[in-house]
Amino acid sequence: MKKVLFTGGGSAGHVTVNLALMPLFLDEGWSVDYIGSAQGIERELVGSLDAVKYFPISTGKLRRYFDIQNVKDPFKIAKGVYQAYRLIRTRKPQVVFSKGGFVSVPVVIGAWLNKVPVIIHESDITPGLANRISIPMAAAVCTTFPETGGQIGKDKTHYVGAVIRQELQQGDADRGRKFCGFHASKPVLLIMGGSLGARKINEAVRAALPVLSKTFQVVHLCGKGQLDPDLSVPGYKQYEYINEELPDVLAMADMVISRAGSNSIFEFLSLQKPMLLIPLTKQQSRGDQILNARSFETAGYCRVLAEEELNDASLVQEVTGVYDKREEFIAHMLDNKHSDALSAVFRLIKEKARPSSNPAWK
Structure with a gap:
């Protein structure tokens, strides 16, 4: 064999x-x-x-x-x-x-x-x-x-x-909404801080929830050990990590907040998901995510928010900017030729x- x-x-x-x-x-x-x-x-x-x-x-x-x-x-x-x-x-x-x-x-x-x-x-x-x-x-x-x-x-x-991953193309938005307990009449914002989580992104998202939840249903993948059991907001679901249900959750998402790891952002690109990318800083990494994010921003696939500028107010402003221009981002992503x-x-x-x-x- x-x-x-x-x-x-x-x-x-x-x-x-x-x-x-x-x-x-x-x-x-x-x-x-x-x-x-x-x-x-x-x-x-x-x-x-x-x-x-x-x-x-x-x-x-x-x-x-x-x-x-x-x-x-x-x-x-x-x-x-x-x-x-x-x-x-x-x-x-x-x-x-x-x-x-x-x-x-x-x-x-x-x-x-x-x-x-x-x-x-x-x-x-x-x-x-x-x-x-x-x-x-x-x-x-x-x-x-x-x-x-x-x-x-x-x-x-x-x-x-x-x-x-081929299975990401097979997600079902209705199954995603059923999994999260969401409905179809309000857009969905997906936050992915990476499998290990991103503490500063988590903190900014939670501080911005009173504003974000007025416009979006929010599903938050916050990383191992970073759940907040005391946080209860209607239309907000938090998970450490999602595996089998991820294609369905991605299918229902109208936009994504994410780090800028190459595998993830190319998957979002293949699914035409407008992105707000918050790359790891040079103090946290070798700067590869910054290069990835700027490449995508130049191509018209996303907006980039530096972690040094991240707070609840800047997060709301940038999310609003991406969502308002989501059709432009999707149009650019549709022009991308997948190999x-x-x-x-x-x-x-x-x-x-x-x-x-x-x-x-x-």
Whole structure:
């Protein structure tokens, strides 16, 4: 049986592309394994696929700043490399696909040591630290933005565009309203702060609810541990995270407030959802979300609100601005030509896969 191994985690953005690809391999009869962290969100998300075997390994965070954990984490990463090496040696995949995140680095190293080809997917304009470490060991790198190839080297870069989960196109607005207890006579505002949540966005949304709720029904995905059990406002629903019902919730949404992770914003683009993007600051990240958001703003898909300028008043003002011009945003998004990135990546992984008689296993 042909075998493929997936890795990636730490946030939902490092898992969604894997979730789109794995069913395609299962449908063709491949054996599918996943290596992730013991406690990360990837374990929760991948756990919904019964046919996928999940293997947790030790992992550490690669930080750009001083932290006492920087002393301990290299040992965790080294342990993770050994665990990944042994797992790959035992499971014998023909190919490894990595979506990035810190847990992917030990897996890529383990695959490289076992002479198993690795395909990497980079969502953002600029590669993240984990992918920058991994790219020299990869057989190919799939990119979402064409300009990323200039930073990686065109010899192994494959510009494919954005990978969109097929199930998102199958959402039903009526099911979404039933799930949230909403009605069809009032527009819906969806807030997504990322799988880990966004405390400052949550605070601004809750402070602005008295005004926002006059115009919108509000569904708020606020992140793990960030529910406010004392908050009760008619037409306001809060959840830590939504998985199976997300296509329906997106189908009913009239506009979205979101961070600017590449996977998410391209999914909103494919569904023609007007966006207000609040990217992570340079103090919180390497600045990739700022680049993503400005690219979308230039294309006419969204408006951007810097987190440094975020408060309840600015949030209301920007939401009103997006909603009032929603038809203009939708018109620009309809002009976007979607590529079949999912099929392109699927084909590339299969092309790079080693035969089952890989001499590395002998």
